[in-house]
Amino acid sequence: xxxxxxxxxxxxxxxxxxxxxxxVQFLREKLGLTGTHIGCDTSQCGACVVxxxxxxxxxxxxxxxxxxxxxxxxxxxxxxGEKLHPMQEAFRDNHGxxxxxxxxxxxMTAIDLVKNNPAPSEEEIRHxxxxxxxxxxxxxxxxxxxxxxxxxxxx
Amino acid sequence: MTAxxxxxxxxRKEDYRFLTGQGSYTDDINRHGQVYAYILRSPHAHAEIAxxxxxxxxxxxxxxxxxxxxxxxxxxxxAGWQIHSKDGSPMIEPPHLPLxxxxxxxxxxxxxxxxxxxxxxxxxxxxxxxxxxxELPAIISTADADKPGKPQVWADAKNNTCFDWHxxxxxxxxxxxxxxxxxxxxxxxxxxxxxxxxxxxxxVGDYDRATGEYTLYTTSQNPHVIRLLMGAFVxxxxxxxxxxxxxxxxxxxxxxxxxxxxxxxxxxxxxxLRRPVKWTAERGESFLTDAQxxxxxxxxxxxxxxxxxxxGLRVSTVANMGAYLSTFAxxxxxxxxxxxxxxxxxTPAIYAEVKAVFTNTVVVDAYRGAGRPEATYLLxxxxxxxxxxxxxxxxxxxxxxxxxxxAFPYQxxxxxxYDSGDYFATLEAALKASDWAGFESRRADAKKRGKLRGxxxxxxIEACGIAPSAVVGSLGARAGLYECGSIRVHPxxxxxxxxxxxxHGQGHETTFSQxxxxxLGIPIENVEVSHGDTNKIPFGMxxxxxxxxxxxxxxxxxxxxxxxxKAKRIAAHLMEASVADVEFKNGTxxxxxxxxxxPWGTVALTxxxxxxxxxxxxEPGLEETAFYDPLNFTYPGGCHICEVEVDPDTGVTQxxxxxxxxxxxxxxxxxxxxxxxxxxxxxxxxxxLLENCVYDEESGQLLTGSLMDYCMPRADDLPxxxxxxxxxxxxxxxxGAKGVGEVGAIGSPPAVINAVLDALSxxxxxxxxxxATPLKVWQAIHSASAKxxxx
Numbered sequence: 001x002x003x004x005x006x007x008x009x010x011x012x013x014x015x016x017x018x019x020x021x022x023x024v025q026f027l028r029e030k031l032g033l034t035g036t037h038i039g040c041d042t043s044q045c046g047a048c049v050v051x052x053x054x055x056x057x058x059x060x061x062x063x064x065x066x067x068x069x070x071x072x073x074x075x076x077x078x079x080x081g082e083k084l085h086p087m088q089e090a091f092r093d094n095h096g097x098x099x100x101x102x103x104x105x106x107x108m109t110a111i112d113l114v115k116n117n118p119a120p121s122e123e124e125i126r127h128x129x130x131x132x133x134x135x136x137x138x139x140x141x142x143x144x145x146x147x148x149x150x151x152x153x154x155x
Numbered sequence: 156m157t158a159x160x161x162x163x164x165x166x167r168k169e170d171y172r173f174l175t176g177q178g179s180y181t182d183d184i185n186r187h188g189q190v191y192a193y194i195l196r197s198p199h200a201h202a203e204i205a206x207x208x209x210x211x212x213x214x215x216x217x218x219x220x221x222x223x224x225x226x227x228x229x230x231x232x233x234a235g236w237q238i239h240s241k242d243g244s245p246m247i248e249p250p251h252l253p254l255x256x257x258x259x260x261x262x263x264x265x266x267x268x269x270x271x272x273x274x275x276x277x278x279x280x281x282x283x284x285x286x287x288x289x290e291l292p293a294i295i296s297t298a299d300a301d302k303p304g305k306p307q308v309w310a311d312a313k314n315n316t317c318f319d320w321h322x323x324x325x326x327x328x329x330x331x332x333x334x335x336x337x338x339x340x341x342x343x344x345x346x347x348x349x350x351x352x353x354x355x356x357x358x359v360g361d362y363d364r365a366t367g368e369y370t371l372y373t374t375s376q377n378p379h380v381i382r383l384l385m386g387a388f389v390x391x392x393x394x395x396x397x398x399x400x401x402x403x404x405x406x407x408x409x410x411x412x413x414x415x416x417x418x419x420x421x422x423x424x425x426x427x428l429r430r431p432v433k434w435t436a437e438r439g440e441s442f443l444t445d446a447q448x449x450x451x452x453x454x455x456x457x458x459x460x461x462x463x464x465x466x467g468l469r470v471s472t473v474a475n476m477g478a479y480l481s482t483f484a485x486x487x488x489x490x491x492x493x494x495x496x497x498x499x500x501x502t503p504a505i506y507a508e509v510k511a512v513f514t515n516t517v518v519v520d521a522y523r524g525a526g527r528p529e530a531t532y533l534l535x536x537x538x539x540x541x542x543x544x545x546x547x548x549x550x551x552x553x554x555x556x557x558x559x560x561x562a563f564p565y566q567x568x569x570x571x572x573y574d575s576g577d578y579f580a581t582l583e584a585a586l587k588a589s590d591w592a593g594f595e596s597r598r599a600d601a602k603k604r605g606k607l608r609g610x611x612x613x614x615x616i617e618a619c620g621i622a623p624s625a626v627v628g629s630l631g632a633r634a635g636l637y638e639c640g641s642i643r644v645h646p647x648x649x650x651x652x653x654x655x656x657x658x659h660g661q662g663h664e665t666t667f668s669q670x671x672x673x674x675l676g677i678p679i680e681n682v683e684v685s686h687g688d689t690n691k692i693p694f695g696m697x698x699x700x701x702x703x704x705x706x707x708x709x710x711x712x713x714x715x716x717x718x719x720x721k722a723k724r725i726a727a728h729l730m731e732a733s734v735a736d737v738e739f740k741n742g743t744x745x746x747x748x749x750x751x752x753x754p755w756g757t758v759a760l761t762x763x764x765x766x767x768x769x770x771x772x773x774e775p776g777l778e779e780t781a782f783y784d785p786l787n788f789t790y791p792g793g794c795h796i797c798e799v800e801v802d803p804d805t806g807v808t809q810x811x812x813x814x815x816x817x818x819x820x821x822x823x824x825x826x827x828x829x830x831x832x833x834x835x836x837x838x839x840x841x842x843x844l845l846e847n848c849v850y851d852e853e854s855g856q857l858l859t860g861s862l863m864d865y866c867m868p869r870a871d872d873l874p875x876x877x878x879x880x881x882x883x884x885x886x887x888x889x890x891g892a893k894g895v896g897e898v899g900a901i902g903s904p905p906a907v908i909n910a911v912l913d914a915l916s917x918x919x920x921x922x923x924x925x926x927a928t929p930l931k932v933w934q935a936i937h938s939a940s941a942k943x944x945x946x
Contacts (some may be wrong), residue, residue, distance in 0.1 A: 018275065029272075034183035037174015037405070040438035044862035047353060074167065087175040092166055093825050098834065099660030100173025101405025105581045110230050113447035115905040129870040133862065134404050136660045138837030138899075139870040154197060 004068045008033070008076025009123075017064045023057075024048045026064035026135040027074060035104050039133070046132030049118045056112035058131070059103075059127035077105035086152035087145075088110050096145030098136035106132050106142060120139040122147070160673035164826035167665045169658070178403040181357040181374045182634045186431035190358070191218055192421055193277035193432065195267040195284055196443060200293035200515040200855020201306060207267065208285040213622045217276030220428060221270040229423060232414055232479075233388040235380075236486040237631040238318045238511070246511070247316035249309045251425075251479040253416035259288070260308055260478035261515050262856055263443025265416050270424055270432060288297035292329055293515035293855035297475040298452045299417045300512035308478055308513040310470035317322045317476050317511040320487065322493040328506035329469025329819060335458035338542040345529045347450035347475065347848040348841075349448075349865055350522045354405020354658075355436040356445060360421030364447075368396050375401040376657050377697020380634070382689050384414040384482065389432030390423055394689075397422075401687040404659035408838070409521040410445045411659065412699045416669035417444075442860045443461045447848055448522025450475040451488065452530050457502075457512050457552055465543045467504040470496055470533065474511045477518035484520045484647055485511065490570075490630050491618070491700075496566035498534045498895070499578045500556040505568045515855045521699060523838055523900040527617040532925075533906030535613040539912070541787035543921075549909075550586065553614050554579065555670050564886075572619055573790045574886040575812040581816045582614055585794035589814040594798070607801040608811075609914025612794065613906035620789030620885070621700030637784035638702070639694040640673070640710035642718050645761035648756035649681040653780075655695015656707035659686050660834075661896065662827045663703060669823050670708055670890075674715050676742025678757055693780050703896030704823065705789045705885065712889045713781035721777060722758045728769045729753050729761060760808050789885045789893040793817035795836070795902035795912040806933030808844055808911055814877040815902060820885040820893030828895050832878045835899020841868040842900075843907035849925050866926070919943055 005014035008031060015030040027033045027050070036059060040046035046058045051073040078085040087110050090096070097103040106129070113120060120128065122136040125146045126139070133144060172178050178627060209221045232251040239245055254265050267284055271277035285829050292306040299305060300315040308315055330339060359372040369392055375381050378399040381485035383719045386397045389732040436444065451472050458467040474488030493507040510892040543554040557578045558565050565573045586592070591790040601608035621627075624635035641653035650672050656663060664684040685691050698707075719739055726744035727734040730751045738745050742755040761768060798812035815832055822828050845866040849858045884891030904925065911927045912920065919939045923931060 003922045009391065020275070028183075030872075034180075035178070037180070037354070038182070039355065039405075040440065040862045042861045042863045045353060045438075058216055061349050075174075079175050084171075084174060087404070092170040095167065095830050097170060097173055098662070098830060099353065099406040100169070100403065101180065103173050104176050116503065123871075126871040126873075133867050133869060135408065135838075135867070136349055137830060138833035138835075138868075138876065139873055140833045140876050143870065 002065055004064050005070040005073060006067050009074060017091060018040060019065060021064045022060055023062045023064050023067050025135050029060060033074050037101055037104060039101065040114030044133065045102065046105040047102050049108040049132065051108060051112065056109050067129040072088045073146045087149035090152055091145045094141050094145035094148055096137065096142045102132060106134065110149060113146065114153055118150060118154055120150060157673065159669060159679040161669060161823050163669065163824065165665055165669055165679065165824055167662050168668060169662065169664045170688045180354055180403045180405055181359060181372050182435045184372050184402065185361055185727045186359060186361050189431040189433050190270050190272055190428070191274040192424065192432050192434040192691045193269045193274065193802050194265050194417065195269060195281040197262060197264040197266055199259060199288055199290055200262050202259050202285060202288040203291065204255060204266065205289050206287040209267065210268065212280040212283040215276065215280035215798065217272040218280045219270045219272065222424065223255065223266065224252065227252060227254045229391065230389045233384055234414060234480040234485060235482045235633050237633065238485040238489055238682050239321050239353050240319045241321050244935070246485055247309065247312040248480060249311065253419045261458065261517055263517060265438070266730045268420050268424060270428065295514055295516060295850045295852050295855050297450055297512065297514065300514050301473065301510060308515060312513050315513045317480070317513055319510045319563045320489055321508045323506040324504060325506045327504040328467045328469055331504040332458045332469070334809050335466055336461040337545060339457045339537060339544050341455050341537050341540055343453050343536060344924055345449045345451040345532055347519065348448040348522055349848050350408045350410035350443055350445060350448060351408030351441070351867060352408055352410055353469045354921050355438055355441045355766060356411065356415065356417065358421045359431060359433045359436040360425035361431040362425045362429060366540055368398060369422055369426060370398045370400065371418060372402060373418050373711045374411050374700055375405050376404065376407040376659060377695065378657065378687055379655060380412050380691050380694040380697050381418060382516050385419050385422065389419045392928040395897060400655070401657055404657065408523040409448065409525055411698065413446050413520055422535040422851040423765055438862060439689050439752040439860060442857060446481045446518045446520035448519065449529060450519050453533055455533050455537050457541050459541060459545065463547045463552050465500055465502040465553055468502050470507040472509045474509055475514055475516065475519050476511050476814040478513060478514045479518050481518035481520035484518060486631065487521050487526045492530050494531035494568055494570050494708055495527050495616065495618060495863060496534065498531070499558060503568060504700060507569070518852055523835060524897045528904060531615040531901050532905045533612065535615065536908065537566040539909045549612055553582065573616070574787055575883045576616065576790055576818060576885050578614055578792060581793040581881045583809050584879060585814050587815065588799065588877050588879060589796040589812060591796065601800055605888060607803055608799070609910045609912065610796065610798045611906045611909030612796050612915055613902050613909065614794045615902040616790055616792035617897060617901050618790055619701035619704045620705035620785055620888070621899060622785065623787055624784050635784065636696055636697055637782050638706040638710045639780065639782050640707060640714045641693055641780040642711065642714045642778065644718060644759050644762070648677060648759040650675065650677065652682060652684045652711060653692045653712065654684065654686050654707050655692055655697065657698045660742060661698065661703060661831065662824070666704065666823045666827060667708065667711060670711060671715065674872050675755065676728060676740065678719050698864045700894040704890065705888055705892040705894050706783060706785055708890050708892060709888045711781035713783050714779045717779035717781060718777060724769065724773055725752050725761050729757065729767065733734055758919070763781045786887040789819060789820065790895040791819045791895065791898050793898060793902055795906040796904070797906040799910045799914055801911065802935055805937065806929035808927060808932060810874045810907070812877070813874055815899065816881050816891070817895070817898045818882045819880055819895040819898060821891040822880060822882065828880065829894045832899045833876050836876055836903045837868050837873055837896060838900045839903030842906055842925055843904040844926050845872060
């Protein structure tokens with residue numbers, strides 16, 4: 001079995017994995033980082049989005065070995081101690097989550113979206129979230145949260 | 156109102172853990188020594204199992220055990236509701252074994268349970284199981300299932316009929332039709348939907364050799380119900396040896412109410428293997444095994460006098476149950492559907508017939524709204540059509556037939572008694588918020604841009620706050636539907652709340668904390684809400700039917716009443732006053748007319764440190780439990796208005812405005828309430844425009860079996876919503892609460908379709924079915940214009 005080594009949330013992580021092990025399985029099962037969720041098997045739902053070298057990636061769409069040497073950020077690594085990232089705070093302030101299952105992927109996607117477009121319009125936000133499915137909120141409050149999060153990240 | 160009290164939009168307590176990845180969902184739970192289950196499922200919709208050869212699979216790497224139907228020696232999954240047919244005979248209730256023995260009845264049916272050291276090993280081994288099937292013809296179509304000569308799902312169920320039921324006064328309805336000035340008729344399909352909570356179902360079974368106790372961690376909306384059904388009926392494990400935990404659950408929408416085969420299988424296997432067994436559904440399995448929703452084919456007729464006053468309603472519906480009876484399936488198209496056919500109208504005579512059929516498809520059961528969206532869609536499409544045929548205004552015909560404000564309590568001809576409501580008020584508020592009056596100028600403006608603009612309305616009612624036990628018992632429920640709540644006051648005055656309801660997105664930890672903190676006058680951070688564990692919560696019926704606040708919240712109110720009553724006796728002792736003179740407000744006990752007072756914390760401490768205590772009259776401690784059985788259903792209602800623009804070149808419908816004004820009774824947290832309406836409306840719009848569960852009629856294969864094929868609403872499919880409440884209070888529960896979980900999904904679909912039809916009406920389009928996809932809309936436009944050209 002190959003050994004993979006990567007930086008996850010700022011810490012070195014390494015483990016032996018089967019070649020077929022997906023990155024999301026590595027994060028959840030080998031590292032115990034269960035904040036990243038698996039909501040589908042066709043790379044549609046976006047519950048598994050993490051940042052790899054600063055870019056949002058669906059971690060169910062990538063083998064763990066492909067992330068060898070990369071720097072990975074998961075939802076667990078976003079907050080600074082007890083202080084939430086401005087996007088996390090914006091989701092809480094705007095009731096942008098209900099059951100919480102899609103939330104980690106939504107937040108990771110939203111941060112990447114804002115990084116590439118610091119002041120997105122509502123339409124751009126809705127388009128940018130197309131790869132993340134939420135069944136609870138109807139997106140209304142998620143869109144509001146991303147907008148508020150974008151403003152807060154600028155500040 | 157305080158900043159955290161009843162009526163305040165308090166930020167949710169549960170959000171911190173969800174936002175930081177610290178939620179604990181079932182698949183996040185791992186037990187020491189855990190092994191993994193994979194379930195080999197039927198690739199056929201209907202087949203005999205001639206032979207299963209597991210020999211190669213048994214020696215595959217990591218395999219611990221393989222079980223088939225021949226090994227399974229326990230019970231089947233029970234139906235929780237019994238319906239009787241018109242002729243008095245009970246419904247056909249076929250066996251529903253967790254592992255099929257000799258026949259499979261839908262694609263995805265359980266054939267073998269493979270357990271291995273890793274999930275990948277279990278899945279690999281399953282590929283080596285050789286099953287010989289003898290394929291049989293399958294019946295898929297709801298409309299055709301009861302026709303003679305079709306493939307039969309169950310030998311006992313002649314013409315695939317589970318029950319043939321009716322409600323209402325047929326003679327009175329016939330008489331109403333006999334004197335009608337006009338009769339409007341409609342044929343409608345309420346298509347099958349897939350709930351698709353974002354968290355796939357999962358279950359971990361565990362067995363403790365030292366105590367003989369089983370534990371099941373499962374994605375459930377009602378862990379006590381699962382304990383009862385699985386313990387008593389399936390595996391014969393007594394309650395005191397079975398703990399069921401439903402931890403954080405990632406959405407349910409009804410689909411996680413029911414007791415599923417996999418829950419029983421992992422628990423059973425854990426006992427046999429003496430090791431924890433974990434199963435997690437892949438999304439493809441969710442599509443093939445989670446109970447699906449809706450699936451009605453209906454014909455309805457509305458009789459009116461010359462002024463458009465409704466005289467009578469006749470409805471005939473065929474409802475698809477799927478291949479087996481899921482836990483609450485029989486009550487959905489009967490007592491949650493036909494009883495709602497009066498809607499918000501004074502129709503004096505109603506007669507409904509419902510035939511439930513088996514087909515070779517996944518089971519159908521409650522999905523957000525459950526029966527009530529089907530009733531509302533039928534009525535509101537019918538009323539719009541009636542207005543067109545009578546050349547009446549759509550709003551006027553509704554006003555003319557509304558149950559008057561002063562008619563409550565109002566007895567409908569279909570069993571329900573509405574306690575309160577004001578349909579005129581929600582209508583007026585929605586008309587105003589949506590600028591209904593200004594619509595024609597927006598239509599004209601859209602026309603200039605080459606778009607067809609339409610506006611649609613739906614005025615609806617639902618029955619929730621499920622349910623008065625004696626009433627539902629007489630209707631066939633095999634359980635009580637009360638709720639249980641416990642309040643534990645700790646020695647230092649903080650409080651743990653135990654509720655039998657379950658939160659899987661609804662924010663109960665926040666709402667119930669507000670309720671308790673406001674009532675007891677203690678800071679909200681001193682209140683913790685516990686739910687979802689049968690070892691912690693005395694009992695519970697769970698969360699569905701928009702019942703958690705109306706029924707579960709009422710149980711907490713009753714428990715707090717007991718707490719306050721006891722605390723007053725303790726306070727009276729401390730203040731050397733008569734109990735009758737003790738008042739309790741804002742967390743302080745006072746003696747009326749004096750300046751004597753003791754704070755909450757002192758009373759709590761005294762209860763646990765009873766040095767100065769009326770010990771001969773009163774037990775120490777401060778903890779109370781209450782069971783609350785509602786006296787009636789609750790009846791939220793309201794008005795939804797949808798405005799669309801259709802692109803005639805592409806058939807694409809865009810929702811440009813959506814307004815919901817709902818009467819939901821008492822609101823504890825407006826932010827959470829709005830979120831519930833948003834989510835419900837999104838699912839309703841999904842049904843109206845996007846979602847459709849499609850099986851191949853020949854092979855029975857599920858064609859929409861993934862998120863690539865089944866069209867879930869995404870962020871760019873939906874608009875922002877205008878949401879408001881305009882409430883009357885429920886008259887029979889202590890909170891005045893009605894419920895909000897389902898209103899969005901109930902009120903919205905007909906508003907959307909009525910808007911699409913309004914947009915297309917200038918072209919002569921009179922009907923369109925859900926989902927109104929671009930293809931269907933485009934075809935409707937073109938066949939209508941071809942018809943116009945031919946004429």
